[in-house]
Every structure is written in C-alpha cells, then in structure tokens.
Amino acid sequence: MGDTSTISVARATIDKFTDASSGELDSAFRRLTAEFWEDGSVRPEALSDIPALLDLLGAVPPGKQAKLAVLLGLLAEADSPGHPAVRKGLDLYLRLLGDGRKDPGREAALVFLLAHFPEDREQILAATAGLDEDDLSRLTRCLQPYETADAATRWNLGRVFPSPAVWGLTEEERAANPALEEWLGLPEGRGAGLWATETRALLAYAGAKALWSAEYGPAVSPFVAPVPGEQERTAEPADDSDVFRGHAAALRCPSCLGPLAGNAESADCDGCGASFPVRDGLLDFHDEPSGPSDPLLAGRYERGLRAGFVRIMGANWGGWVSLDDEDDYLTEHVRPVEGPLLDLAAGAGRWTRVLTRSLGEDRVVALDLSAEMLAQLRAKLGGVLTVRGSALKLPFGDATLGGVNCWNALQAIPDPERAIQEVGRCLRPGGTFTVLTFRQASDPLYRHFQRRLERQAHRGSFDPERLTGWLAEAGMAVRDLSGPGNFLFLTAVKE
Numbered sequence: 210m211g212d213t214s215t216i217s218v219a220r221a222t223i224d225k226f227t228d229a230s231s232g233e234l235d236s237a238f239r240r241l242t243a244e245f246w247e248d249g250s251v252r253p254e255a256l257s258d259i260p261a262l263l264d265l266l267g268a269v270p271p272g273k274q275a276k277l278a279v280l281l282g283l284l285a286e287a288d289s290p291g292h293p294a295v296r297k298g299l300d301l302y303l304r305l306l307g308d309g310r311k312d313p314g315r316e317a318a319l320v321f322l323l324a325h326f327p328e329d330r331e332q333i334l335a336a337t338a339g340l341d342e343d344d345l346s347r348l349t350r351c352l353q354p355y356e357t358a359d360a361a362t363r364w365n366l367g368r369v370f371p372s373p374a375v376w377g378l379t380e381e382e383r384a385a386n387p388a389l390e391e392w393l394g395l396p397e398g399r400g401a402g403l404w405a406t407e408t409r410a411l412l413a414y415a416g417a418k419a420l421w422s423a424e425y426g427p428a429v430s431p432f433v434a435p436v437p438g439e440q441e442r443t444a445e446p447a448d449d450s451d452v453f454r455g456h457a458a459a460l461r462c463p464s465c466l467g468p469l470a471g472n473a474e475s476a477d478c479d480g481c482g483a484s485f486p487v488r489d490g491l492l493d494f495h496d497e498p499s500g501p502s503d504p505l506l507a508g509r510y511e512r513g514l515r516a517g518f519v520r521i522m523g524a525n526w527g528g529w530v531s532l533d534d535e536d537d538y539l540t541e542h543v544r545p546v547e548g549p550l551l552d553l554a555a556g557a558g559r560w561t562r563v564l565t566r567s568l569g570e571d572r573v574v575a576l577d578l579s580a581e582m583l584a585q586l587r588a589k590l591g592g593v594l595t596v597r598g599s600a601l602k603l604p605f606g607d608a609t610l611g612g613v614n615c616w617n618a619l620q621a622i623p624d625p626e627r628a629i630q631e632v633g634r635c636l637r638p639g640g641t642f643t644v645l646t647f648r649q650a651s652d653p654l655y656r657h658f659q660r661r662l663e664r665q666a667h668r669g670s671f672d673p674e675r676l677t678g679w680l681a682e683a684g685m686a687v688r689d690l691s692g693p694g695n696f697l698f699l700t701a702v703k704e
Contacts, residue, residue: 219244219254219255219258220258220261222237222241222244223258223261223262223265225240225241226238226240226241226265226276227265227269227273229273231272234272235424238276239654241280242280242283242654244258245259245262245280246280246283246287248657249286249287250287251284251287251290251291256290256291259281259284259291259294260294260297262280262281263281263295263297263298263301265277266278266281266298266301266305267301267305271312271315272312272314272315274305274312274315275312275314275315275317275318275419275422275423276318277318278302278305278315278318278322278419278423279321279322279416279419279423281298282321282322282416283416283657285322285326286325296326296329299323299326299329299332299333302322302323303323303332303336305319306319306337307336307339311339313426313427313428314419314423314424314425314426314427315423316340316344317415317418317422317423317428318419318420320340320347320348320415320419321412321415321416321418321419322419323348323352324348324351324352324411324412324415325351325412326352327351327352327353329352330352330353333348333352334352343371343372343374343375343430344415345374346372346373346374347369347371347372347373347374347411347414347415348415350369350372350373350407350408350411351408355400355401355404358404360388363388363390363400363404364383364388365378366388366390366400366403366404366407367403367407367503368389368503368505368509369407370407370411370517370518371414371513371514371516371517371518371520371521372414372517375512375513375516375517376505376509376513377512378505382505386504386505389503392503392504393503406665407665409661409664409665410662410665410666413521413658413659413662413665414517414520414521414658416657416658416661417521417526417655417658417659417662418520418521418526420654420658421524421526421655422526425526428520428526428527429525429526429527451471452471452472452473452476452487452492453469453471453476453492453594454571454574454592454593455571456594457469457471458609459548459549459605459606459609459610460476460604460606461604461605461609462478462480462481462483462604463494463598463599463602463603463604464481464602465483466480466606467480468480469485471487471492472487473487474486474487475487476492476494488580489584490587490595491580491583491584491595491597492594492595492596493580493596493597493598494596494597494598494604495597495598504581507557507579507582507585508585510556510557510582511557511559518617518662518666518668521658521659521662522620522659522662522668522670522695523647523692523694525694525696529693529694529696530694535560535616535645536560538643538698539560539563539564539614539616539643540563540566540567542688542689543567543568543612543614543641543643544612544641545568545572545610545611545612545640545641546611546638546639547611547637548610548611548612548637548640549572549574549609549610549611550568550572550610550611550613550614551573551574551576551603551605551612551613551614552573552575553576553603553613553614553615553632554576554578554600554615554619554621554622555575555576555577555582555583555586556577556579556582556586556618557582557586558575558582558585558586558589558590558593560614560616561573561575561586561590561593562589562590564614565590565593569592570591570593571592572611573590573593574593574594574595574596575590575593575595575596576595576596576597576598576600576604577597578599580597583595583597600615600622600628600631601624601627601628601631603632603634603635605635607635608634608636608637608638609635609637610635610636610640611637611640612636612641612642613635613640613641613642613643614642614643614644615628615632615646616644616645617645617646619644619646619671620646620647620663620668620669620670620671621667621668625671625679626679629679629683629685630679630682630683632683632685633680633682633683633684633685633703634683636684636685636703637703638703638704639702639703640702640703641700641701641702642680642685642701642702642703643700644698644699644700644701645699646671646676647659647670647671647695648670648671648692648696648697649670649671650670670695673690673697676697676699677690684704685701685702685703685704686701686702686704687699687700687701688700688701
C-alpha cells in the first residue's frame with residue numbers, strides 16, 4: 210500500500226471524475242485510469258481504492274458507468290491482486306447488465322468486464338438476456354475454459370475471431386469438416402495454447418469496442434455484406450500452355466534473379482538451375498510447402514477475420530471506412546506505368562478483382578504465400594497469373610513492374626522494411642505503390658488493445674514517419690498519406 214498522500218491523489222482523481230461535465234469526461238477518465246493502471250498492470254498504491262470504484266459504479270449515470278466498467282475490466286485482466294479485487298463487484302455488474310437501461314457503451318463495457326470471470330461462467334450467462342448475438346457469442350467463448358469445453362465447442366478452435374457468430378458456421382459445415390486440431394495435427398498441449406491465444410484476441414477486441422462505444426456511441430454491425438458477384442467467375446481461364454501468362458519479361462528466379470524458361474510443369478532458372486513447380490496453374494516460387502490450413506478459412510476471411518481485424522486496428526467501429534471507400538481509393542490512385550501490376554499478398558482476390566476492372570486480368574499478377582487463398586482467387590479470376598512467393602524475395606527483375614498494390618497486408622509481413630525495399634527494386638520509375646495498413650494509435654489506452662491483438666495475431670502497425678523513411682530509402686516518394694482513425698492509406702511513386 211502506498212502512503213496516504215498517494216492514496217489521497219487517487220481519491221481526488223475519483224472525485225474529479227465524478228464531478229466531470231460531458232466535455233471534461235474523456236480527459237477525467239484518462240487521468241483516473243492513469244492513477245489505477247499502467248501498461249497492463251495495476252498500480253500497487255491504488256489497489257486499496259478499487260472498492261471506491263465499485264461504490265462509484267453503482268452511483269453514477271450510464272455514461273460514466275461505461276468508462277468505469279472499461280477501467281475495471283483492465284484491472285481484472287491484470288495479474289493478481291487486481292482480478293479478485295474487481296471480482297467482488299460481480300453482483301453489481303450483473304445487476305447493471307440486467308436493469309433494462311439499454312446504453313450501448315455501458316453494455317459493451319460490461320461485456321468486456323464480465324468476460325474476465327470464467328469461474329463465474331454459469332451465473333454470468335444466466336444474466337445475459339437481451340445481448341446481441343455477436344457480443345453474446347464472444348462472451349460465451351471467453352468464459353469457456355479449454356479444459357472443460359466439450360468436443361462441439363473445441364471444434365470451433367481457430368474459428369472464433371472476432372466472434373463465433375460472425376463466422377456463421379452451419380451444421381452441415383461442421384459435419385463435413387474436421388476439427389482444426391485434427392486438420393492441423395496439433396501436438397499434445399498445442400490446442401490449449403491456441404485456445405488461450407484466441408481468448409486474448411477476443412478480449413482485446415471486446416476491450417477496444419468497449420472503449421470506443423463508451424466514448425462515441427454504438428458500434429456498427431460486425432457483419433459484412435457479400436459483394437455482388439464475388440463468387441462468380443469473371444472469365445474463362447487463360448491458356449495454361451503459357452505458364453507465365455505473357456509476363457515472362459518481368460519474372461525472374463527469386464534466388465539469383467536469373468531468367469526463367471517455362472513449360473506446363475515448371476519454371477526453370479537458366480542461371481542457378483533452380484526449378485519451380487506449376488500446380489493447377491499456380492506458379493510456386495516458395496521453397497516451403499504451403500502446409501495445411503483450415504478449409505473453411507478462405508470462404509470466411511472477408512466477413513470474419515478481415516472485417517474484425519480492420520475494425521479493431523483501424524478503430525473503424527463507426528464505419529468510417531467502407532469497402533466502397535477502399536475500392537474508390539484503388540481506382541483513383543493505382544496508376545501503373547508500362548509492365549504488370551502486382552497485387553502483393555493478394556489473398557482470395559477481393560481487391561485483385563478491383564484492379565482487374567480497370568486494368569484487365571491479363572495485366573495483373575497476384576502473389577500470396579497461401580496456395581489455398583490463391584486457388585480461391587484463380588477460381589474467380591481465371592485470367593490473372595497466380596504466383597506463390599514471398600514478399601521478402603520477389604520473383605521479378607529490377608525495374609520490371611508497372612505498379613504494386615499491397616492491401617491490408619504490409620502489417621502481416623515479417624520484415625516490412627525489407628518488403629518495401631523489394632518493391633522499390635522491382636518498380637519501374639513512375640510506377641505506383643498503393644498500400645492500406647494501420648498507424649499506431651496515438652491514444653495510449655486504445656493502443657493497449659491494438660498492441661494486444663498485434664501480439665496474439667503476429668501483426669503490426671506503423672509509425673507513419675518511420676514508414677515514409679523506409680519508402681524514401683527504397684527510392685519512392687510519398688504522394689498521399691491519409692485515412693481516418695488509425696487507417697493509413699498510402700500512395701508512393703518510384704522516382
């Protein structure tokens with residue numbers, strides 16, 4: 210316990226929060242949070258004042274209750290003794306959740322707070338009538354320990370972010386597909402570790418949503434409507450007898466950058482003698498197997514994982530950036546010079562399709578590490594050359610590409626600086642490099658949730674100044690750097 214002067218500061222901060230007007234509330238909340246919590250830990254000197262927060266929670270209006278519930282959730286997720294001290298208010302939290310006062314910010318904050326008490330799972334879930342399907346499915350999963358989960362629940366391993374409800378899996382899909390543990394052949398104990406990682410990612414999502422909702426109001430619906438024609442083929446596949454699809458002048462051996470000779474079965478390097486297989490029209494330049502992946506992932510990526518990731522990383526809870534906004538940015542800013550346009554880390558091809566609408570399929574090359582994602586892309590865009598390869602060792606010659614697009618993927622590349630150097634090497638002078646990624650949140654509290662997701666998902670975000678420095682070192686000049694919230698829309702041009 211700290212000295213009495215330290216305790217009095219915490220008490221004084223509580224009083225200022227209690228008396229804060231609507232215009233002062235956000236800053237008063239930040240000061241209150243700083244007195245109790247710092248970078249994931251409870252301040253030891255403030256531990257004795259947690260009961261005062263519980264008393265205050267029951268006495269202030271819903272807007273202030275929402276913020277207090279976010280703070281209590283942060284204290285609950287910190288190491289002991291924060292958790293047991295906060296858990297003493299469980300009856301109060303449940304009473305507030307069920308009192309009939311539908312305040313979206315308070316509800317989201319209470320869900321985040323209650324998700325930290327799996328030991329009280331049955332009592333909590335008995336009091337959740339009225340929660341929307343998205344929040345309820347996330348809360349239910351956070352409260353479920355791996356050790357006591359039944360086989361049907363464990364089947365969802367790997368299929369829960371940003372919530373099980375968003376995945377919308379049918380009974381037929383469950384019956385036809387193996388559990389992820391079985392599919393991946395996870396070693397003993399690995400399932401429990403992955404379960405814990407997913408739980409932490411769900412808590413980060415719930416916390417970010419709660420913080421945003423407590424300060425701005427209800428979040429937009431998590432469900433993403435399918436794009437018309439998204440699953441339809443736009444053209445018949447090109448003649449596979451030309452393995453390079455007319456792009457032989459740009460393609461090179463990723464090992465030595467020597468020229469390639471191709472046939473229906475492989476692309477062979479004239480310089481170092483390396484041979485790269487062609488499988489079902491996919492030119493594979495990567496020296497490691499694609500490996501097994503969830504057979505349900507590619508079909509759920511846009512609506513599930515991608516939508517949730519963009520929402521938390523971009524702070525897009527208010528729907529500031531829509532899919533149409535993303536499409537419009539590409540249409541306006543992609544300006545390739547002579548040569549193919551590379552869609553780097555193209556995934557299942559949602560934005561490859563946008564590029565082909567203005568450039569044609571024969572102008573676009575799609576590269577990704579996932580053979581499964583590229584198979585989805587190829588089924589929809591048969592005229593696009595699909596290449597499996599690494600962003601860190603692009604299979605293209607110096608100054609051979611007319612443009613490069615890297616959409617919602619730079620943060621997933623293990624060494625983004627090196628990837629940018631590769632893009633700069635391959636771009637022709639005047640060629641554009643378009644990027645959608647995310648800036649590090651300037652608000653330390655929101656940054657906590659953003660960083661937690663980054664750790665669990667092995668993804669990152671960027672300091673814009675550092676990012677523009679990497680671009681300059683790769684010979685590119687930034688022409689546009691924009692985006693609301695934590696979005697980074699970027700266009701650079703090779704000088």
